[in-house]
Amino acid sequence: MHRYAALLRGIAPSGPNMTNDKLRGVFEDLGFEHVGSVLASGNIVFTSTATDVPALERRIQRALSSELGIPGGTIIREHGELRTLLDSDPFPGLTHGRGTYLTATFLKDGATAPEQLPDQPDSRTRVVGYDPAARVFLAVIDNSDPGRTPDFMSWLDRTYGKDITTRTWLTVQRIVKKLES
Template identity: 30%
Template sequence: MTRYVAFLRGVNVGGVNLKMAEVARVFEDAGFTNVVTVLASGNVLLDAGTSAATVRNQAEAALRDAFGYEAWVLVYALDTVRAIDAAYPFEREVDGHHSYVTFVTDAAVLDELAALPPTAEERIARGDGVLYWQVPRAATLASTLGRTMGKKRYKSSSTTRNLRTLGKVLSR
């Protein structure tokens, strides 16, 4: 069994409102064990005896069937998420700024996003399958990465979590 983190994209924003207790039940019904949700933003810890790709496919199908929305889920081994979090290259807590990790499963999309020129106030660094990102609090949606990430092309293969959320996921 492997402990995985499943990050649901676009949950409890933009009209997709899911109760985490119901999400946990759907994951359990799909055959996953030791299911725990963290916060209301679509973070699920679970155990499975299959690959991350299989977990992703099963989770997306289960969510689509249960809730009737176009579900996108990015799945990583818990140890991988720990390593990604530990590798954050910027100062973790900067007053007036958000510190994020954008998880990206498509190499071409990661290349595109990593090539974006940051605004003067944001910092972007490429990691292993992720972008590390720091941006002023009031500028997240207006920043280069913030504007780009909202486009449909990126939704199925990327999702962003702030470091505080990752900390809560990793402390479970």
């Protein structure tokens, strides 16, 4: 059995079809085991014997769309990928806060990795890098002015469209903890 985290795009906890119990129900109906949710923002952990991640992503997304009307994307990472990412400590000495908003933007499995990162996205963003094994961009954002979207986030959207989803570093840590419980 493999432990996976599904990072669902476009989940609004206030949406009547986007509650954790309904999301978990879709995963359970698909035959996955040890299904659990992390926070109320579209993070589902589960076990499966399946190893074809792109096929899992498509299967889950079809079910979410048909059963709950959720059109967003599904991005899956295996427990080992996330554990290795955490162990690499990409944000040494930093604490998540308004001025140091630590983010991880995951690419859909099979998405093309960047040939290069954008040059100096803006003064409010420090791109830590791209981890090819976990297929994730890591950035520190000064989020003290929430009315402005940093250029780096806009670049990600323009380049990868709906084939990405962003989580805070705290959420990634919580997902890994849930996978290990």
